[in-house]
Amino acid sequence: xxxxxxxxxxxxxxxxxxxxxxxxxxxxxxxxxxxxxxxxxxxxxxxxxxxxxxxxxxxxxxxxxxxxxxxxxxxxxxxxxxxxxxxxxxxxxxxxxxxxxxxxxxxxxxxxxxxxxx
Amino acid sequence: xxxxxxxxxxxxxxxxxxxxxxxxxxxxxxxxxxxxxxxxxxxxxxxxxxxxxxxxxxxxxxxxxxxxxxxxxxxxxxxxxxxxxxxxxxxxxxxxxxxxxxxxxxxxxxxxx
Numbered sequence: 001x002x003x004x005x006x007x008x009x010x011x012x013x014x015x016x017x018x019x020x021x022x023x024x025x026x027x028x029x030x031x032x033x034x035x036x037x038x039x040x041x042x043x044x045x046x047x048x049x050x051x052x053x054x055x056x057x058x059x060x061x062x063x064x065x066x067x068x069x070x071x072x073x074x075x076x077x078x079x080x081x082x083x084x085x086x087x088x089x090x091x092x093x094x095x096x097x098x099x100x101x102x103x104x105x106x107x108x109x110x111x112x113x114x115x116x117x118x
Numbered sequence: 119x120x121x122x123x124x125x126x127x128x129x130x131x132x133x134x135x136x137x138x139x140x141x142x143x144x145x146x147x148x149x150x151x152x153x154x155x156x157x158x159x160x161x162x163x164x165x166x167x168x169x170x171x172x173x174x175x176x177x178x179x180x181x182x183x184x185x186x187x188x189x190x191x192x193x194x195x196x197x198x199x200x201x202x203x204x205x206x207x208x209x210x211x212x213x214x215x216x217x218x219x220x221x222x223x224x225x226x227x228x229x230x231x
Contacts, residue, residue, distance in 0.1 A: 035220075044211065044222055044223070045160075045168065045211055045213075045222040046222070047219050047220040047222070059218060061219040062219070063219075097168075100170075100173075102156075102173070102215060103156075103215035103220055104170060104173045104213075105158075105160070105168070105170060105213070106179075108167035108168055108169070109167065110167055111167055
C-alpha cells in the first residue's frame with residue numbers, strides 16, 4: 001500500500017532554514033508527481049508546489065517561489081522540501097501528497113509540524 | 119489564480135440529518151473537451167491528514183461511503199451527506215485542479231450536536 005512517511009516535528013530558529021523529508025513506499029516513486037501543502041494552525045490548505053521525481057522538473061506556487069525548494073533522491077524514494085529564511089509565518093504543518101493520474105491529492109503523509117521560535 | 123469559496127464556514131447537525139455544503143469557483147471548472155469538472159472534495163478529521171472523498175465533482179473515491187455525494191458543474195458545486203454519522207465530524211475542503219496553482223476552498227467545519 002502507498003505510504004508517505006514524514007517526521008513529526010521540527011523546531012527551528014527564526015532566519016534559519018529547514019529541510020523536510022517525505023519517504024515514499026508501496027509504489028514506483030518516479031511514476032507520480034509529489035506535492036507539498038502547507039496548513040497553518042486552524043487554517044486551510046495551501047499548495048506549495050510539485051516535483052516530478054523522474055527528472056526533478058518542478059512547478060511552484062508563485063507565493064512560495066522564494067521560500068521553498070523541492071528536490072528528490074530517487075535512490076531512497078524520498079522527496080525533500082527546503083524552507084529558507086524562516087519566520088513565524090512559516091510555522092505550520094507541511095504535508096507531502098502524491099497525485100493520482102490527475103492532479104488529485106490521492107495520498108497524504110502525516111505531516112511535519114514546523115515551529116519557528118527563538 | 120482560481121479562487122474557491124465555501125459556505126457555510128461551519129454547521130452543526132444531529133446524527134441522521136442530511137447536510138449540504140457549497141463550493142463556488144471564480145472560473146468554470148468544466149472542460150468542454152471531456153465534459154469533466156476538475157473539482158475534488160477532501161475530508162480532514164481532527165488531528166489527521168486530509169483524505170480524498172470525491173473527484174471529477176461526483177466520482178466517489180474507492181472505499182468512501184455512499185452517503186457522501188458530490189454534484190454540480192461549472193462554478194457551483196455541492197457536497198451532500200445523506201445521513202450524518204458522528205464519525206463525519208471534520209472539515210471538508212473543495213479543491214480545483216483545472217489550472218495551476220491548485221487551490222482549495224477555506225473549508226466547511228461540520229460539528230455534531
